[in-house]
Amino acid sequence: MEKHRVVIVGAGFGGLFAAKSLRKVPVQVTVVSGTTYHLFEPLLYQVATGILSEGEVAPPIREILRGRDDLDIRLGWVTDVDAGASTVEVSAPDGTIRTIPYDSLIVAAGASNSYFGNDRFAEHAPALKNIDDALEVRSRIFHAFEMAELEEDPAVRQEWLTFVIVGAGPTGVELAGQIAELAHRSLKGQYRRADLSTTRVILIDAVDRVLPAFDGSLSAAALKQLRRLHVDVRLNTKVSDVDAYGVTASDGYLRARTKFWAAGVAAAPLADRIAQSTGAGTDRAGRIEVEPDLTVAGHPSIFVVGDLAATGLPGVAQVAMQGGRYAARVIARRIAGRPAPKPFKYFDKGNMATISRFSAVADVGPLHLSGLIGWLGWLGVHLFYLIGFKNKVSTLLHWTVSFLGRGRAERITTTQQIHARNALRVVAMLPVSAAAEPLGGAAAVPSGGAAAVSSGGAAAELPGGAAALLAGDQVAPVHDQGLRR
Ligand SMILES: Cc1cc2nc3c(=O)[nH]c(=O)nc-3n(C[C@H](O)[C@H](O)[C@H](O)COP(=O)(O)OP(=O)(O)OC[C@H]3O[C@@H](n4cnc5c(N)ncnc54)[C@H](O)[C@@H]3O)c2cc1C
Numbered sequence: 001m002e003k004h005r006v007v008i009v010g011a012g013f014g015g016l017f018a019a020k021s022l023r024k025v026p027v028q029v030t031v032v033s034g035t036t037y038h039l040f041e042p043l044l045y046q047v048a049t050g051i052l053s054e055g056e057v058a059p060p061i062r063e064i065l066r067g068r069d070d071l072d073i074r075l076g077w078v079t080d081v082d083a084g085a086s087t088v089e090v091s092a093p094d095g096t097i098r099t100i101p102y103d104s105l106i107v108a109a110g111a112s113n114s115y116f117g118n119d120r121f122a123e124h125a126p127a128l129k130n131i132d133d134a135l136e137v138r139s140r141i142f143h144a145f146e147m148a149e150l151e152e153d154p155a156v157r158q159e160w161l162t163f164v165i166v167g168a169g170p171t172g173v174e175l176a177g178q179i180a181e182l183a184h185r186s187l188k189g190q191y192r193r194a195d196l197s198t199t200r201v202i203l204i205d206a207v208d209r210v211l212p213a214f215d216g217s218l219s220a221a222a223l224k225q226l227r228r229l230h231v232d233v234r235l236n237t238k239v240s241d242v243d244a245y246g247v248t249a250s251d252g253y254l255r256a257r258t259k260f261w262a263a264g265v266a267a268a269p270l271a272d273r274i275a276q277s278t279g280a281g282t283d284r285a286g287r288i289e290v291e292p293d294l295t296v297a298g299h300p301s302i303f304v305v306g307d308l309a310a311t312g313l314p315g316v317a318q319v320a321m322q323g324g325r326y327a328a329r330v331i332a333r334r335i336a337g338r339p340a341p342k343p344f345k346y347f348d349k350g351n352m353a354t355i356s357r358f359s360a361v362a363d364v365g366p367l368h369l370s371g372l373i374g375w376l377g378w379l380g381v382h383l384f385y386l387i388g389f390k391n392k393v394s395t396l397l398h399w400t401v402s403f404l405g406r407g408r409a410e411r412i413t414t415t416q417q418i419h420a421r422n423a424l425r426v427v428a429m430l431p432v433s434a435a436a437e438p439l440g441g442a443a444a445v446p447s448g449g450a451a452a453v454s455s456g457g458a459a460a461e462l463p464g465g466a467a468a469l470l471a472g473d474q475v476a477p478v479h480d481q482g483l484r485r
Helices: 013-021 041-048 131-150 154-160 170-186 216-228 270-278 317-336 371-385 389-404 415-429 432-436 466-470
Strands: 004-009 027-033 071-075 077-082 087-091 097-101 104-107 111-113 162-166 200-204 231-234 239-243 246-249 252-255 258-261 265-267 299-304 351-356 359-364 367-370
Touching (some): 004 317, 041 170, 077 104, 131 170, 131 415, 162 170, 162 246, 170 216, 170 231, 216 231, 216 351, 351 371, 367 371, 371 389
Parallel strands (some): 004 027
Antiparallel strands (some): 111 265, 351 359
16 A cells, blocks of 8 residues: 655755654655755854854755655755645756645745845845845955955945944844954954944844844843944834845944845745645735644645744744644654644743854753853854764864864855846846846745856847846955945
C-alpha cells in the first residue's frame, strides 16, 4: 500500500522541525523549499554587520536531513495550493512548474517584510529577512564608511556617517547596537580621514519604548545600554517618508545616506493563495487563521504553522518549532488510528535580544536578565539552537574574534553582487510584461527568494540607463547612497 504523503512547505523553523519529527512515522515526506538552506534568522544581523558568514547561519537542508529514505527535498517555490485536488504547484528555479499531490500538507512559509503599504521605501531602506538582505545591509554599512573616507565635504561626510534604523524591536535594536559598536570600537583606527567617533546611529520607533514585547524593566535596561553606545533613540516618532538622502520623521527631516527598515512583518505571499483556495480567514498581517489543532477550518489535512499562522502568538522561532512538531504529532496519531492530541499549546521558553557585546536582555519566565548575565544566557541559547556541530564551532570562533577582539572577518561585497543589484534595479524599471520575460522571471521570485538574473540578450532592449547598468557600467554600488543631489 502506498504510504501517506506529507508535503511540507518551507524549511525554516516550522518546516524543519515538522520534518524531523516525522522521522519514525510511516509516511513519505516531501519538503519543498525556496532555498537550499535552513536560515537561522536570529543571527542574520551578525551576517549584516560582518561578524558571521552566511554559511554559518544557513546550513544546507540536505545536510541537516541526510540519510532519510522516507524524505525527499525539492527546490522550488510553492506558488499555489489546490485544496480541492490536494496538490501544490511548485515553480522550480528554471521556471518549470510541477504539481505534487499530498495527503497531509504542512505549510510553514514564514513571513516577509512589511512597509505598511509604502513599498517604495524598500529601495532606500532595505529590511533584514533573508541572506540577500543581510548581504545588502552589510554592503551598505561598510560602503558608507568607505564613502565617508572619500568625501571632501564635511556635511556630506556626516551624512555618510549617519545611520537610521526604523523599528526598535529586536532586529532594530540589534542592528543599531552593532553599527554603533562597529563605528566606536571594531573599526577604530582603520580610517584616516573619516572620524568614526562622529558616527550617529539613530533608532526610531512610533511607540514609547524599545523592545515593546519585553518586560518594561528590560525595555528600560535596553534603552540605557543603547544610550551608553551613543545610539540616538527617538521614541514616539513616526517615519512618514524615506528617500535617497534621509527620512522624514514626525520630528523633522533627518539626513542620512544609510537607512534600514525593521518595522514590520507580513505573511509570506503564499498566504493569499491558501486563503483563496480554502476560504480561510486572514488577520491584518495576512496570516492564515487556524483551528486549535493548527489546521485550516474545513480542511483537516492542511496545517499552517509558525509565522504564517494567525494564532495570536508572537512571531518567534519557538512558536514555529513547537507548531511544526505538533502538526507532525497529529499526523502520526491519525495514521496510527489514535485519538487526536490536545489542542496546540505554546510553551513559552522566553525572549532574548542582544544590544552589543556583553550586553543583552532576556525574559525567561519570572526572570528578567540584562547586561552580561543576559548576554551569557543569549550566547548559550543561540549556540544550542544553531544547527550543525561545524556551525557551532566556527560561530564560537568568530564570536571570540569579534567580541573579545575587534575583528569583523566578513566585510566583502563582490562585484557580482553589485551587478546583481544593478540588474534587479533594471528589472524594477521595466514594464511588468518586459520584466517577466527576458530577465528570467526575477520579478516573479517571491520575497525571500534568491533571484537569479541573467543579462543574456536582454540589455539591448532596455530603457534609459538600464542597458548601461547591465553592461556593468557602474562597478561601485549604485544604491541610493551613491547618488548626489
Ligand atoms: C532578522 C530576524 C531576527 C529574528 N530574531 C529572532 C530571535 O532572536 N528569536 C526568535 O525566537 N525569533 C526571531 N526571529 C523570528 C523567527 O526567525 C521566526 O519566527 C521563525 O523563523 C518562523 O519560522 P517559520 O518556520 O514560520 O518561518 P521561516 O523560518 O521564515 O521559514 C520559512 C521558510 O519557508 C520558505 N518559503 C517561503 N515561502 C515559500 C514558498 N512559497 N515555497 C517554498 N518555500 C517557501 C522560506 O524560504 C523559508 O525558508 C527573527 C526573525 C528575523 C527576520
